[in-house]
Amino acid sequence: MHWIDYYRPSTLEACLEAFAEHGASARALAGGTDLLVQMRAGRLANNVVVDVKAVPELNEIRYEPGIGLTLGAAVPCYRIYGDPTVQREYPALIDSVSMIGGTQIQGRASVGGNLCNASPSADAVPPLIALGATCRVASVAGEREIPAEDFCTAPGTNALGEREVLVSLNLPAPSPDSGACYLRFIPRNEMDIAVAGAGVSVRLANGCFDSGRVALAAVAATPLLVPAAGAALSGQPVGRSAIAAAAAAAKAAARPISDMRGTAEYRSNLCEVLTRRALEKAVERAGGTLG
């Protein structure tokens, strides 16, 4: 690996100052499961690494009933699936963080890092989009919020400015009649990259879908929110017919490529199947029945 300087700020202020000083030559280190691999491969030109694991705001899991979850950008997967409140309130997030890599990777890799790496196949991103997460981004100049669906802008590229840091993901508190799920397809049981994935959330009211959100992995240049799939659910009776319409909308919205993991046609078909199954599971988690 090329020479780097290493900083480990212990306050958000010091962290933001490091990025203000070093700008594009600095990269944030959380779990390192993407960063160190890419640096070793010579794919990144940064010469400063800012270890963000001592910054309190990036390492907290905080849930406030009625408000929601603040998930620090550097919190590793194992802390998320080990948290009883997240298990209870955000099972779709648990679905994704327990399938990223294997045990050792889950000991390091963070949801914030998965998002910043901006891979089209990132497993943690579709559930964030489906759950309506917003990204808290900060720099010395101030803060802003970015909807999760707008964060990834191209493969490996995100919406962060040179001096900005992703601080946390903020997820709204789920209402009691809501449910969510993330499913992906891989040709083996674990330790693989999604051929396609579907993250969904639904809210039910009086036997109907009040609202729904569907987001897809690995079938576009970025994780993809499918508004048409949500629209196909809204106001419809909870059942297989609305779910089939939403799944068809997901298939129609997919813009996959053919590569070693699957053909475009195969991936499009997977979007339909995964969206249907994820919606069925989300309805079950919301306490609804499919009739």
Next chain:
Amino acid sequence: MQSIHVRTKINGQAAEFLCEPRQSLLEVLRDVLRLTGTKEGCNDGNCGACTVEMDGRIVPACLVLGAEAEGADILTIEGIAEGSALHELQNAFLEGAALQCGVCTPGFIVASKALLDSNPDPSEEEIRFWLANNLCRCTGYDKIVRSVQAAAERMQQEATP
């Protein structure tokens, strides 16, 4: 930037070392501290050969910077046996022929110990998923899984008065 002075704890003992900021914990363990039991396989987090325990969690040492060890508590394969008394996992791997070339073995032992520490009676499925981040190109895994089961059984018997 100069070399970094890191104070840490390795296998229960206070340790300190100097490392370059770009050196991984794996490089520090092997090249600086000469703890060569931890192996380098893929050097990108896929194979698990460099698995160590850091603050109670198993991690790939190739994806940790040496500088991150400051204040941490690290367990390597060298800290698994107690003196000349092998850990039950090590005995079981020997008796069950759970290795051939042996490059993956330290990672499997460290990862398996972490599993049994938190789950003394894992199912075969739990063992296989826990160890999915450890690759072995010799054994076909069955002997490894059987040996972890055998060690778990023996450790439970020993724990029962």
